[in-house]
Amino acid sequence: MINDDLTHTPSTDQTTPAVATPDDRRPLGSTGLLASPVTVGTSGLGTPASADGSPAAGSTAFATAALRGPNLLVDTSNAYSDGRSETAIGDAIRQGGLPEGRGVVTKADQDPSTAVFDRDRVLRSFEESLERLGVERIPVFHLHDPYSVSFEDASAPGGAIEGMLALKEQGLVDAIGIAAGAISVMLPYVRTGVFDVLLTHNRFTLVDRSATGLLEEARSRGMGVFNAAPFGGGLLAGRRGRDGKPATYAYQAGSPELLAWVDRADELATRHGIPLAAAALAFSTRSELVDSTVVGMNRPERLEQVEALRTTLIPDDFWSDLEALGTPPSTITD
Template sequence: MSVRSSLLNGPHGFGAAPLGNMFRNIPQEEALATVDAAWEQGVRYFDTAPFYGAGLSELRIGEALAKRKRDEYVLSTKVGRIILDEVVKGPQEFGEKGTLFQHGRKNKVIYDYTESGTLKSIEDSLKRLQVDRIDFIWIHDIAQDFHGDGWITQFDAARTGAFKALARLQQEKVIKGWGLGVNRIEPIELTLGLDEATPNGMLVAGRYSLLDHESALQRLMPAAQAKKVDIVIGGPYSSGVLAGGTHFEYQKAPPEMLAKVAEIKAICERYKIPVKAAALQFALAHPASAAVIPGASHPSRIAEDVAALKVAIPADFWREMRKLDLVSPLAPLPIDQK
């Protein structure tokens, strides 16, 4: 079953990475209230991962959704990292993602893309999420933290392990589907080129946003369309810099990126539209996009996101964005659908 056909209430989902205490220590009450706000605003697709706060995000999603009927929402999580009972001292370093979740739980996180590791990860996630099934499973961050040819080794481990385990679970109808959940397009391209792989969805974070979409446009999106694989867009605000934050690609945004954001925001202000509206509607305008899952850690942010998707954006806004090369001339835009 495809991601698109599984969605229960439109393409707007909830990205739960912030609930793992990404960037800051979020009070439990605030985290749970954020999930409740998403539900009240009609959001019915929730995406999380063991990596987010060493299980903290899954625990919070599980607690918040425990009072909801399981058939009334779609749930996805990820495999590739196992959360151990062992507690470590000090922050854990995760390559390009650095100490992103230094405020999360202190449990040790290890990589495991094997078949047994995949099944173990799913079993642990079911317990943390307090559910009897998960709809979609994404293989998390292949190639993220491995440099040179090292990521190919990780990819091969997943190909002979996680790929096979998830394809079998899909065939047995234990899950609705699977794919990769990554910040790079290369492993998705490799996967889509495999004859034996049967993914029906991919989650790509940060690679199809107002600030970064050229490579995805030229390579990822056409390949996904050709294979009829749905794309879930994560990180539409590029780690928060498009939504008033200071991070891009999980790090402090460089001056040149802040300048680009300022230019986009100035145009948005001139047309009296929220920058969130431009970011979300841009992400969903591509025909390969099945859903967009902005992250949030405060209830008020949910209402902003929902409202942003309903904002009527003037065609002249998009024409100016194209004219100023702030979006690629190849990018499908909302005005192209009219």
């Protein structure tokens, strides 16, 4: 699961926004597809469920705004919010259509009951996503979090990779990707040479650079790169502990050393006249290793706020001053 960084209770505003014109379109590796610097992440969209099991009130309104906002792509998954994320996006498409040039990226997930993740499950997951989204094909389709299956099984006849390749060969998807967190899990899939796109999360941020080698490997193969969770779950966007709970980074409690480092980085950003969140986002969007940065949101105003962060001018000397703070003590060990 990719962490949503800027999520709150969805708005109930039903106004349909005009379609914005993205001002920075860039190639997604060598796929022939285009992406914006930011891709809208929707892992929390649709939660909590309504009484009838449908997505939370306001979810479709947000999905409509996301599909018509300043970003070309919206990222979701078969498993996000037990399918309600895809359902909300599909409802938005059914009500207002999919604007030209926009796309929905989704992911194959293991069987929620049995944890089976083979060829047949990939194909079923794809069919479930098409039904929820109300579309006939997907531009980018990821193999998502293949933790319940070994790489050997996934790459064997009848395995998950075979299912991914079948979808591409049938022309049902333009590009296939691998999306997960642990680098040791991702690397073997990247090295197969069969995937077109990579999605990593929480491992290429202001406080964790551990995915650098993985991204370089992907780039050497012409793969497109999505980098998700640039705020590490909110810590780098100014979200600290609530109700006495410790602040977290990438689903884990932040160590005192990490929190102290972030405080120093925040003070540095203030001296340079910028929000730390703007620097955290720019770290990813300015990198030559990244095509698009996935930021989790579920309120229309977050689209505007993230765009404001993206267009914030970061002084060049901020980066050298940041490096002078030393190596960040990340909580991630893989």
